[in-house]
Amino acid sequence: MEVDKMDENDWKYHGEGNKSLVVSHVQLSRVLRLLKYPAEDSENPPQTAEQAFRQIQNIVDFSSNVMSSLLGEKFIHSGEVVKLPLEFVRQLSIKVQHQRPVWRCDKVMDIYSGCALCLPNLTSPGLHQQTHTPPLCIEIKPKCGFLPSPKHVSKDIKTKVCRFCMHQHYKVANGKWKRRSLYCPLDLFSGNRQRMHFAIRHLIEEPQNNFKIFKGGQCIYSSKEGSDDSLDLNSLLHHLRPYFLYGNNRINGHMTSKALLSDFIQVLVNALLSGGGEGGGGGGVTDRRGEGRSFCEASLYNKERIRHGSQGLPSDSVLFRILQTQMLDSLDIEGLYPLYCRVEQHLQDFPKERTRLQIDGPYNEAFLEKLQKCSTEDDGSVEFAAAKVHQYRVAMTAKDCSIMVALVPSGEEEDDDEGLSAQRRLFRPPAFSCSVSILDLDPKPFDSIPRQLRLDQKIVLCYLRTGSLPKGIFTAAERDDCTLLFHPV
Numbered sequence: 001m002e003v004d005k006m007d008e009n010d011w012k013y014h015g016e017g018n019k020s021l022v023v024s025h026v027q028l029s030r031v032l033r034l035l036k037y038p039a040e041d042s043e044n045p046p047q048t049a050e051q052a053f054r055q056i057q058n059i060v061d062f063s064s065n066v067m068s069s070l071l072g073e074k075f076i077h078s079g080e081v082v083k084l085p086l087e088f089v090r091q092l093s094i095k096v097q098h099q100r101p102v103w104r105c106d107k108v109m110d111i112y113s114g115c116a117l118c119l120p121n122l123t124s125p126g127l128h129q130q131t132h133t134p135p136l137c138i139e140i141k142p143k144c145g146f147l148p149s150p151k152h153v154s155k156d157i158k159t160k161v162c163r164f165c166m167h168q169h170y171k172v173a174n175g176k177w178k179r180r181s182l183y184c185p186l187d188l189f190s191g192n193r194q195r196m197h198f199a200i201r202h203l204i205e206e207p208q209n210n211f212k213i214f215k216g217g218q219c220i221y222s223s224k225e226g227s228d229d230s231l232d233l234n235s236l237l238h239h240l241r242p243y244f245l246y247g248n249n250r251i252n253g254h255m256t257s258k259a260l261l262s263d264f265i266q267v268l269v270n271a272l273l274s275g276g277g278e279g280g281g282g283g284g285v286t287d288r289r290g291e292g293r294s295f296c297e298a299s300l301y302n303k304e305r306i307r308h309g310s311q312g313l314p315s316d317s318v319l320f321r322i323l324q325t326q327m328l329d330s331l332d333i334e335g336l337y338p339l340y341c342r343v344e345q346h347l348q349d350f351p352k353e354r355t356r357l358q359i360d361g362p363y364n365e366a367f368l369e370k371l372q373k374c375s376t377e378d379d380g381s382v383e384f385a386a387a388k389v390h391q392y393r394v395a396m397t398a399k400d401c402s403i404m405v406a407l408v409p410s411g412e413e414e415d416d417d418e419g420l421s422a423q424r425r426l427f428r429p430p431a432f433s434c435s436v437s438i439l440d441l442d443p444k445p446f447d448s449i450p451r452q453l454r455l456d457q458k459i460v461l462c463y464l465r466t467g468s469l470p471k472g473i474f475t476a477a478e479r480d481d482c483t484l485l486f487h488p489v
């Protein structure tokens with residue numbers, strides 16, 4: 001990619017989040033991730049080109065020097081900062097504008113700095129070049145997978161119902177989503193295949209911003225934000241069917257929708273429990289959170305079943321690494337906030353200390369060391385408080401990152417109809433080579449901590465007012481099954 005010969009016609013809108021917009025190259029497996037600003041700042045960019053460059057370089061450094069070490073290098077693609085011609089960026093911004101979801105248009109793409117992050121396109125990995133069938137990529141934003149310790153929280157409910165499940169009530173009450181998602185992250189992070197299966201079924205049922213499926217780089221399944229349009233599950237099944245032709249669950253040569261979906265989820269669970277495409281998963285590890293902190297009372301999963309074995313997550317799996325990193329938040333926002341205030345006060349008294357304490361970076365080995373070597377006892381120092389704040393911010397990033405699982409059908413060259421006996425085709429399970437990556441590993445600003453506390457309080461209050469008794473409306477059988485409803489395709 002030659003940055004001085006950029007043509008907006010080679011790029012198309014790919015997606016966006018709260019703070020960046022992503023375009024993908026039409027031929028190369030590359031994306032550009034551009035910063036966004038609040039729309040009211042569109043005339044006067046809130047930072048200079050140098051500051052924007054530094055912000056993106058900080059993202060690269062944080063990902064490659066800090067998160068990569070905590071999450072495992074094999075999952076991380078940190079990318080590189082690129083300087084783009086301003087005319088190209090302006091034309092690109094005009095080109096993509098009409099494809100952007102309306103609810104994201106409170107922010108505009110940065111057209112002033114010319115800086116962007118260039119990354120591999122994780123939804124169209126080069127792997128597929130050897131096969132006829134495009135890869136299937138599944139993006140999951142799993143959110144926080146554990147309950148806080150009772151020691152640090154003021155409201156008992158926080159030790160029973162997870163943040164995601166409580167937050168759902170708040171989001172629906174505020175109109176962010178029309179329907180509550182019944183996905184519970186604690187089920188996904190359980191390492192118990194049945195619970196994980198259950199969690200993924202609910203992600204499919206109500207994806208919100210937690211679940212997307214791409215085929216050959218195109219998004220084929222996601223929520224339409226703010227809308228209550230029913231999702232096209234039949235269309236999804238239509239896309240999935242060719243990948244699962246050889247499943248075991250066929251009746252008279254036809255695979256039922258339920259079986260198809262079940263096979264798909266099974267493959268996804270396997271990928272999430274594997275070591276990330278480099279051989280089989282490591283041995284199961286004991287769940288060190290203890291039963292009390294790994295089950296959410298709002299989950300519809302039948303708790304009785306958990307007795308039949310929670311194996312824990314394999315230590316080389318992506319979920320294990322994300323969960324461990326999330327758990328660097330050992331104090332909860334309530335326990336952390338007084339330490340934040342200690343740092344904040346110190347910075348008001350001694351503004352130059354901001355640099356020594358690495359509040360805004362640099363995100364280098366010294367930063368990583370500060371958070372890894374943080375003592376367990378509070379000695380009252382600002383260094384201790386800053387290290388706990390660093391740990392919390394790293395945990396926040398791990399609570400907000402996404403996992404991309406790329407599935408490529410393997411052994412496809414043998415699969416022509418003439419070449420395989422009907423018997424073999426009927427019973428061979430689908431085989432995929434998979435690769436797992438983690439995306440969106442940006443550092444969370446120091447100043448976002450007071451907002452975190454306020455949001456936490458609002459979520460808990462809202463849940464206490466509106467969130468009780470969801471289980472009562474389901475029968476035990478519905479709770480165990482919660483089968484998605486399909487029409488035959």
Ligand SMILES: O=P(O)(O)O[C@@H]1[C@@H](OP(=O)(O)O)[C@H](OP(=O)(O)O)[C@H](O)[C@H](OP(=O)(O)O)[C@H]1OP(=O)(O)O
Nearest residue numbers: 017018019167209396397399400442444448452455
């Ligand atoms: O606070 P949360 O848990 O709602 O997470 C925010 C996300 O909301 P979610 O609940 O996942 O829909 C939010 O996602 P959406 O904009 O809702 O898609 C962002 O990821 C936000 O991060 P940042 O401020 O852009 O760096 C996230 O904010 P941080 O808390 O990670 O700063």
Ligand SMILES: Nc1ncnc2c1ncn2[C@@H]1O[C@H](COP(=O)(O)OP(=O)(O)OP(=O)(O)O)[C@@H](O)[C@H]1O
Nearest residue numbers: 015016017018019020022119120121122123439440
């Ligand atoms: N390297 C990549 N390859 C393919 N798609 C990507 C890549 N990076 C991001 N995307 C897509 O673009 C979307 C937005 O990117 P990202 O999550 O990084 O934005 P964000 O603004 O940081 O999100 P958030 O709302 O969590 O702050 C992702 O959900 C994903 O679908």
